[in-house]
Amino acid sequence: MNLKQLSEHLGLSQTTVSRALNGYPEVSEKTRLRVQQAARQLNYSPNTRAKSLATGRTHAIGHVLPISASHEMVNPVFGDFIAGAGATYSDHGYEIVISLVKDQDEAEAYRSLHARGSVDGIIVHGPRMRDPRIPLLRELGLPFVVHGRASDEPDPYSWLDINNQRAFERATEFLLDLGHRRIALVNGLEFMDFAYRRRLGFEKALSERGLRADPALMRSEEMTEIFGYRSAREMLASDQPPTAFLVSSMITAIGIRRAIHEAGLEMGRDVSVITHDDDLGYLKNGHSVPIFTATRSSVRVAGERAAAMLLDCIRDPGCVPKTQLMEAELIIGASTGPAL
Known part of the structure; x- marks a missing residue:
């Protein structure tokens, strides 16, 4: 037809x-x-070439992912984000163009996509504190939406983020209310904006109770299972071990749970754990009762909403930058209890 x-x-x-x-x-x-x-x-399917010629658009959205030694963007969270974004693209007749590039080639990849007219817009992933991609895309004139924020970027731009600072402030308050005072922060890389904001929330909650964050109980690294395991094993073996952990990733929290078990302790009774849960389709936080107490925000929903924001910007090139801040829920699971 x-x-x-x-x-x-x-x-x-x-x-x-x-x-x-x-x-x-x-x-x-x-x-x-x-x-x-x-x-x-x-079963109507438009001819893509004819459609592009008629509208002056490619009906494709670009996602440029750096293959980095310090922060790997091709991860399970990205998969769920793309699933959400892809559903929105499909509903509006758009396709996805994913480019994997080396760190040093990322800027050139954006320039090439623009020069070749390969995409109508870009989703920017994993923003840093001052992210050079934002002024570059603004200079190129490519519509874009940032998944996250860049705290040190002075000019307005379109972004969608979760309230990372408030989420970790609230989680820390919950642990403090349970009587915990030696709380460890096992965070992501803190040159990434989300991790920086989470540390701010952690420190703010402690400060408001007259406490200071202990550097000996703070770790920042790529959010892997082995990072969580090694961090917890080291801290639990110290003279003054933490009674609770606040963690930036479910995957890292699984490593922390392994270290707690190996130390002969029980999570939720001897040591409490709160993690961040992106509500991943493949990695659910338990069934009727969550395994982990968690700050929860669906990355799939974030993908749907960021994609819709970008398509709005493409349809209206003169639109003012759009922003959306999603709040995380605090989900109570089996991993937390009163300080002993």
Whole structure:
């Protein structure tokens, strides 16, 4: 079935059907849904080349991922984010272009995508405190949305983030209310914006109770299982071990649980653990009762929303930067209890 046949079936002009399928704002929501439903039922698939020529768009979104020795972006969290973003792209007739590049080639990859006209927009992953990609993409004129924020970027830009500082402040307050005073922070790399904000929340909660963070109980590294295991094993063997851990990743928390078990202790009774849970499809935090007490925010939902924000910016090139801050829930699980 072609566009003309679909239009005749619906009793609408080809222009209206095309605009509905491409998400133009001047088409009503009722008409857009009607057209999309008919297109699915009749297996209508637009000719991508003809569509690009007609609209001046590629109907593709770029995701550039650096292959880094210090921070690996090709990870399970990225997979769930792409699943969410991909569902939004698919609903609006867009495809994904993923480029894996070396750290030093990342800027050139953006320039190449722009020069070749390969994509209509970009999602930026893993922002750092002052991220050079933001001014570069602004200079190139490519619409973009940042998944996260860059704290030291002075000019406005579009981003979607979770409230990392408040999430870890609240988690620390919860542990303090349980009587814990020696709380370890096992964080991500703190040149990454999310990890920097989580440390701020941890330190703020302690400070408001008249306490100071102990550097001996703070670790910052790539968020792997072995990092969690080694960090916890070392701290639990010290003269003044922590009674609780606040952790930036479920994967790292699994390593901490392993170290607690090897030390002959019981998680939730002898040592408490709170982690961050991205609500991953493949790695659920228990069933009826969560394994870990956690600050939870779905990265899949973040992918859906960031993709929708970017498509809005593509449809309206003159739009002002959009921002969205998602709050994390505090989920009570079996990994926390009163300080002994």
